[in-house]
Amino acid sequence: QQKVQQSPESLSVPEGGMASLNCTSSDRNFQYFWWYRQHSGEGPKALMSIFSDGDKKEGRFTAHLNKASLHVSLHIRDSQPSDSALYFCAVYNTNTGKLTFGDGTVLTVKP
């Protein structure tokens, strides 16, 4: 069964700092990595997806994928207190439509 592992479990950064989150999949048949963010009391919301090797940037968020090692990272620059949330990495298989989640990283941005 596919496993998605995230690290660290929790992370604290100062406002304006850089937050870096990591994720590794055990399934070489993955098709897309997704990053979701979940604030307290809400459902998860998609931040961005990445499929190709290298970097993908969307505003303050940059995802980096290494397909050979099945590792993806998310970097948040100029972190804001509103970025404090639970961040999930998820792997989407377009053959099955199945989305498999990691266990999440709690990010705290301190003012």
Next chain:
Amino acid sequence: GALVYQYPRRTICKSGTSMRMECQAVGFQATSVAWYRQSPQKTFELIALSTVNSAIKYEQNFTQEKFPISHPNLSFSSMTVLNAYLEDRGLYLCGAGHLNYAEQFFGPGTRLTVL
């Protein structure tokens, strides 16, 4: 934009009773619907997935007898938790997606508390 509504947002039921929850996708043509349970420890478990190409498929540890799902179309889905016990508590999330875009949009969830 794409939105997913879930109702109710919170529910409390007595141990051994059942409760029904609903999910509706608005603003896009859903071609897949998935139900998840997020535990109090925040981990996700996929309960079942339906796509435009297949019938409802339940994951290991989840059965139709315990979590019956019905949907007249993929934009509307309902799930019942039958005979709920303490281990069934958590946040039940509905994810509706479009297979071509490899994305699922989530509702806010139905939080189930079992007394």
